[in-house]
Each structure stands twice: as structure tokens, then as C-alpha cells.
Amino acid sequence: MKKKAPKDDQPEPKLIEGVDFYFDKGLMVLTGKYLKDRGYCCGNGCRHCPYVGEEARGQSKNSSRSL
Numbered sequence: 001m002k003k004k005a006p007k008d009d010q011p012e013p014k015l016i017e018g019v020d021f022y023f024d025k026g027l028m029v030l031t032g033k034y035l036k037d038r039g040y041c042c043g044n045g046c047r048h049c050p051y052v053g054e055e056a057r058g059q060s061k062n063s064s065r066s067l
Contacts (some may be wrong), residue, residue, distance in 0.1 A: 005045075015021055020034035032048035041051035 015034070019031065021028050023031050029047055032050050035046055035048060036050045041049060
């Protein structure tokens with residue numbers, strides 16, 4: 001069963017640089033670990049999306065790289 005996005009009343013966990021994200025050319029890039037721990041695909045074509053080929057069918061894995 002696919003997990004849903006968290007409700008707005010739930011606080012977001014604190015992110016740790018180098019573990020959950022890093023910066024590349026001034027852009028924040030979420031790591032595969034963070035995305036997998038989050039538990040769902042947002043459909044934005046994240047660079048390290050662990051759901052490509054599953055929930056994210058039809059999304060471009062490289063769409064965030066073209067910025």
C-alpha cells in the first residue's frame with residue numbers, strides 16, 4: 001500500500017546535511033536515504049528517487065538536474 005504525504009499538522013523532522021541532503025550548485029538535493037525514509041514519491045523527479053519505476057512511472061529521473 002502506498003503511503004500518503006504527511007498531514008499539515010505533523011511537524012517535519014529536522015534534516016541533517018550530508019545525511020539527508022547536500023547542496024549542488026546552490027540547490028538542495030535530497031539523498032536516497034531521506035527519500036526512502038520519507039516513504040512516498042512526490043512525483044517531482046528527484047535525482048535520487050528510490051521509487052523510479054514503481055510509483056514514479058512516467059516521471060523523469062533527471063528533471064531536477066536541468067535547473
